[in-house]
Amino acid sequence: MQLLSERILNMATSATLAMAAKARELRGEGKDIIGLSLGEPDFNTPDFIKEAAIQAVNDNYNSYSPVDGYVELKEAVITKFKRDNNLTYTLPQIVVSTGAKQCLANIAAVMLNDGDEVLLPCPYWVSYSDIVKLNGGVPVEVATSIDTDFKMTPAQLEAAITPKTKMMWFSSPCNPSGSVYSREELRALADVLVKHPNIYVVSDEIYEHINYGSGHASIAEFDDMYNNTITVNGVSKAFAMTGWRIGFIGAPEKIARACNKMQGQITSGANCIAQRAVITALNADPSAVKYMIDEFKVRRDLVLDLLNDVTGFNSNTPEGAFYVFPDVSYYFGKTLRGKTINNATDFSLYLLEEALVATVTGDAFGNPNCIRISYAASQEQIIEAIKRIKEVVS
Numbered sequence: 001m002q003l004l005s006e007r008i009l010n011m012a013t014s015a016t017l018a019m020a021a022k023a024r025e026l027r028g029e030g031k032d033i034i035g036l037s038l039g040e041p042d043f044n045t046p047d048f049i050k051e052a053a054i055q056a057v058n059d060n061y062n063s064y065s066p067v068d069g070y071v072e073l074k075e076a077v078i079t080k081f082k083r084d085n086n087l088t089y090t091l092p093q094i095v096v097s098t099g100a101k102q103c104l105a106n107i108a109a110v111m112l113n114d115g116d117e118v119l120l121p122c123p124y125w126v127s128y129s130d131i132v133k134l135n136g137g138v139p140v141e142v143a144t145s146i147d148t149d150f151k152m153t154p155a156q157l158e159a160a161i162t163p164k165t166k167m168m169w170f171s172s173p174c175n176p177s178g179s180v181y182s183r184e185e186l187r188a189l190a191d192v193l194v195k196h197p198n199i200y201v202v203s204d205e206i207y208e209h210i211n212y213g214s215g216h217a218s219i220a221e222f223d224d225m226y227n228n229t230i231t232v233n234g235v236s237k238a239f240a241m242t243g244w245r246i247g248f249i250g251a252p253e254k255i256a257r258a259c260n261k262m263q264g265q266i267t268s269g270a271n272c273i274a275q276r277a278v279i280t281a282l283n284a285d286p287s288a289v290k291y292m293i294d295e296f297k298v299r300r301d302l303v304l305d306l307l308n309d310v311t312g313f314n315s316n317t318p319e320g321a322f323y324v325f326p327d328v329s330y331y332f333g334k335t336l337r338g339k340t341i342n343n344a345t346d347f348s349l350y351l352l353e354e355a356l357v358a359t360v361t362g363d364a365f366g367n368p369n370c371i372r373i374s375y376a377a378s379q380e381q382i383i384e385a386i387k388r389i390k391e392v393v394s
Helices: 015-028 047-058 071-085 100-111 128-134 154-160 183-193 253-266 272-283 286-307 344-355 379-393
Strands: 094-097 117-121 138-142 165-171 200-204 229-234 247-250 371-374
Touching (some): 047 272, 071 247, 094 100, 094 253, 100 128, 100 165, 100 200, 100 229, 100 247, 100 253, 117 128, 117 154, 128 138, 138 154, 247 253
Parallel strands (some): 117 138, 165 200
Antiparallel strands (some): 229 247
């Protein structure tokens, strides 16, 4: 009898976490690695949120929380959805989980059957594909390119739909490309989807506040998409709370109740202290974290300016998140310092070993021509990293 399941043997390791582990290993050898691989703000959690957590400890919040979250937190989520997204949800439609990643895992587990197809506009967040496959679904990649700012067109969406299509998953702002779908672009996609009323959309909006363009739009805002959309969000990015592990969904009640049921058998309720802190975070005006977004925009412009001076990096201008996703296919087939670069994975490893800069291959995100560079790092680190990259590709 085989020790490990086919399920785990067939699952890929998270490329972002693998690169971070490799970088830590090299640091342990004494090498000066600059990490531009992880999707984690380099700011501290704001003091007013930390103080709320301390108060929760002093108030003796130490018992199991409700599986789907404290009522006060769910009410704060409802207020946030209405204030920021013009979405109206009720308490039974909200489920709080241990991070947005658990939200996605819950959704896949309660909605997918073997063979159900899930459309993934490429590039997509690294875990989407394996979460879908783990639950019997079939990821269907819809290729985009830098020429369209890595956004799927309505024609591409229509062409990808088959009788087996059950869902579409996407993020806006997008990890890894930083692309942001405008309200008009979402409406055009919705016009395709409403012709297929059995297709459900997972709208991952975890980066909504890190937005440098014309603002954030939610596909569930459209009346004809509301009942077919699960909106996923959380506090990890905008509030610099990655380790607090709180995410949440707004969904049709039947789906939300199913996620609650699933979570009750897997993890139960999320951390009680973190939940109390998030009540304070969500009830705050989003302007409370604007200083982070302002700094990210400065860094974005810095990265793009520096990369413009590096041969072979073709970059667009992302409107959100904290990533750039340059096309580096110029280097494929070339030999640098005795190493042949066949693909983005080779190139990403080359930058780690020769420039001591950690990035992530675009292969992990469904785009084999690009690498992801996170600018959730200090300006000094960014300048030094791009300087090193330029030196090793010259």
